[in-house]
Amino acid sequence: MADNYTQFSFNLYDLTKAEIKWIKKVLSLCFDPGDYRTFKELAKLLSTKINRPAGELEYWPEFEWELEKDTIRIYATESGNEVNVAAFVHAFLFNFRPKEIVTFGVAYTCSKMRADEFGGQEWVITAHDIISTGGIAHNIYEALARGHTKDTKVSFSSIDLTIHKFKRGERK
Secondary structure, three states, X not given: OOOEEEEEEEEEOOOOHHHHHHHHHHHHOOEOOOOHHHHHHHHXXXXXXXXXXXXXXOOEOOOEEEEEOOXXXXXXXXXXXXXXXXXXXXXXXXXXXXXXOEEEEEEEEEOOXXXXXXXXXXXXXXXXXXXXXXXXXXXXXXXXHOOOOOOEEEEEOOEEEEEOOOOOOOOO
């Protein structure tokens, strides 16, 4: 048997007293799918006028966190829920830092060297957007598998990529 992990670690710095109070309130809530009263309270805290990510949550918070002075470290030692992290950071930015951008990386690993059990993705979060690189490789694979031989535009989320195809020895 193998153990799979979803790991990440990053910090938010220079927190104000109001931000720390909000963080403690949001992250001290714990619930499971049957706890609708706590879920409703959390949904209200995480909801923004732009996006309502709390509607997809099952458990909360499903990641670890530590506050030290004016910094919070958000991490997963073994297995965390990066979607919950994205929802939390999105709401934090919407409520307190509307012009900031937060990024974090996620590593998918396994305790055994099994094929296709490793990977990762990056998250980019603003007060108005949550963007993940998850799926980019699959989209590129699909474009190449369809036989595209010229530059190909691949879209996901709100980002467009162009795959440049070169013949051996050719440079642009």
